[in-house]
Amino acid sequence: MNAAHIHLLLNHFPTIGFAVGLGLFVVGLFGRSDELKKASLVIFFLTAAMTIATYVSGSDAHEALKDTPGVSAAMISAHEGAALVAFIFMQVTGFFSWIALWLLRRVSRLYNWNLAVVLVLSVVTFVLMARASTIGGEIRHPEIQSSAEAAASGADPAPTIASSWRLYVQSNSYVWPTCETVHFIGLSMLFAVVMTVDLRMLGIGKNFLSFAALYQLLPLGMLGFALNLITGIMFFVATPQQYVGGLFFLKMILVVAGAFNVLYFMLLDEPWTVGERDDAPITAKFVAASAIVIWVGVLFCGHMLPFLGNSF
Amino acid sequence: MMDFLLHIEQSGFCSWVRESDSLFAYSGVLLVHTIGMGVVVGIAACIDLRILGFAPALRLAGMEKFSPVLWVGFWMNAFTGVILTAIHATSKLANPDFYIKLIFIGLAIVTLQMIKTNVFRAPLVDKAPPSSKAKLLAVLSLIFWTGAITSGRLLAYVGPGSAGN
Numbered sequence A: 001m002n003a004a005h006i007h008l009l010l011n012h013f014p015t016i017g018f019a020v021g022l023g024l025f026v027v028g029l030f031g032r033s034d035e036l037k038k039a040s041l042v043i044f045f046l047t048a049a050m051t052i053a054t055y056v057s058g059s060d061a062h063e064a065l066k067d068t069p070g071v072s073a074a075m076i077s078a079h080e081g082a083a084l085v086a087f088i089f090m091q092v093t094g095f096f097s098w099i100a101l102w103l104l105r106r107v108s109r110l111y112n113w114n115l116a117v118v119l120v121l122s123v124v125t126f127v128l129m130a131r132a133s134t135i136g137g138e139i140r141h142p143e144i145q146s147s148a149e150a151a152a153s154g155a156d157p158a159p160t161i162a163s164s165w166r167l168y169v170q171s172n173s174y175v176w177p178t179c180e181t182v183h184f185i186g187l188s189m190l191f192a193v194v195m196t197v198d199l200r201m202l203g204i205g206k207n208f209l210s211f212a213a214l215y216q217l218l219p220l221g222m223l224g225f226a227l228n229l230i231t232g233i234m235f236f237v238a239t240p241q242q243y244v245g246g247l248f249f250l251k252m253i254l255v256v257a258g259a260f261n262v263l264y265f266m267l268l269d270e271p272w273t274v275g276e277r278d279d280a281p282i283t284a285k286f287v288a289a290s291a292i293v294i295w296v297g298v299l300f301c302g303h304m305l306p307f308l309g310n311s312f
Numbered sequence B: 001m002m003d004f005l006l007h008i009e010q011s012g013f014c015s016w017v018r019e020s021d022s023l024f025a026y027s028g029v030l031l032v033h034t035i036g037m038g039v040v041v042g043i044a045a046c047i048d049l050r051i052l053g054f055a056p057a058l059r060l061a062g063m064e065k066f067s068p069v070l071w072v073g074f075w076m077n078a079f080t081g082v083i084l085t086a087i088h089a090t091s092k093l094a095n096p097d098f099y100i101k102l103i104f105i106g107l108a109i110v111t112l113q114m115i116k117t118n119v120f121r122a123p124l125v126d127k128a129p130p131s132s133k134a135k136l137l138a139v140l141s142l143i144f145w146t147g148a149i150t151s152g153r154l155l156a157y158v159g160p161g162s163a164g165n
Helices: A003-010 A013-030 A034-065 A073-104 A110-140 A147-152 A161-171 A175-201 A211-215 A218-238 A246-267 A282-308 B002-009 B012-019 B026-051 B060-064 B067-087 B096-120 B132-154
Strands: none
Touching (some): A003 A034, A034 A073, A034 A110, A034 A246, A073 A110, A073 A161, A073 A218, A161 A175, A161 A218, A175 A211, A175 A218, A175 A282, A175 B026, A175 B132, A218 B026, A246 A282, B012 B067, B026 B060, B026 B096, B026 B132, B060 B096, B096 B132
16 A cells, blocks of 8 residues: 555545535435434534545655656646645535534524535535546546546646645745744644643543533634644645655544544533533543543644654 | 853753754654643633633633643743753854743743732632733733744744754
8 A cells, every 4th residue: 555545545535525414414404403414514524624634645646646657747736726725615614514513512593604604615615526536536547538638638737726825935935934833823722722621521620610611612722723724734735745754644644533532522412411520431531631642642743744754 | 151152052962952863852852842832822821711701611710720730831841941942052042032032931921920819819710700900911921922932933934043044
């Protein structure tokens, strides 16, 4: 198994996951089934998380394929641009799906507005993702290319959103340090939640803090994560060749694990039984401890890229 | 003075930290410094945002229990910070950005102590909403920590000892 294989394994999740999620969502909206709506929000959120790993594995696949005869640089570039647009929409959809899930535990009129936003975004994302997948498929399947596409595949790569961003970063030296700074601020916001929520589950401040109170903090962590995903993808798109190899991919796998981890606190009723003075159940302690390991692990992998990986 | 700094910088320990590939050398020291930053600023930011009205169900008396964790993070960073300064003593101490960072951290710690006396030690903590003085301190704290992160991160990019110079 090589890097291109990993991209092939992962690249069906975004389109198919979104098709399933969108189907359930529409049925849930028309059938007025809250359970189906909730299930589709979970699918959108987890698919968006897995798509992070899918997107970044594309750079490895590119490295593996670039010298292969018959593989068109123009096609890969077009796929990268289409994938980036679809990726952005998918992450925004995943973010709003998470917010909707968070609002489910609170009495809020925002919930229905949020569902409408998710519906519009998910339809747009699905169309964009299908487009990106099709162009990606054509890289190694000339039989599905139209004659115009076949002619274009021999040409020089056309500018895309990804290649334009790369040029912008190369010619503007302020961008990188600015993104690094924001990345560290986002890290602190995420750690704010990891430290308080998870350490409370493990016993710190338990006489004063109920889980219901801590739950109100979760959006701060999500906002921090969103800042870091935005700045992270800015780094990645600017210099994708730096982010190949196992260490960076491990970081992305840990991010996906972090997405699964937080769902324990959002979907299960068990943590909600933890009031002031209560000891958290053993499962909650285990999930809390693993959250700390996951996010410190993410920081470790990112930090070590220049030392153990091949960045910078 | 410069001779003295050079002497520190070229000591056996500092040279080892700077040049060794060991994970306990430069990369590990900087890793601990980054984790410590997340702990210190994370917990401080939670306290500040709570004072400003975010997550209102969170009791400030409970947030105070995280102070020891914050101070562990702080001393971790003071310790690793001294090492990181010593190994590049001549360039870091000549970089104005370094002093800006120290000033921000100093102001943030003073603000933290003032929050302790004005919020945690207030007789009506969690019974009355935080005073406007408390809210002002919380805003200042957020500004100072953001300033500390920004000037700290920019140490890698501006002035003597940075990538560009």
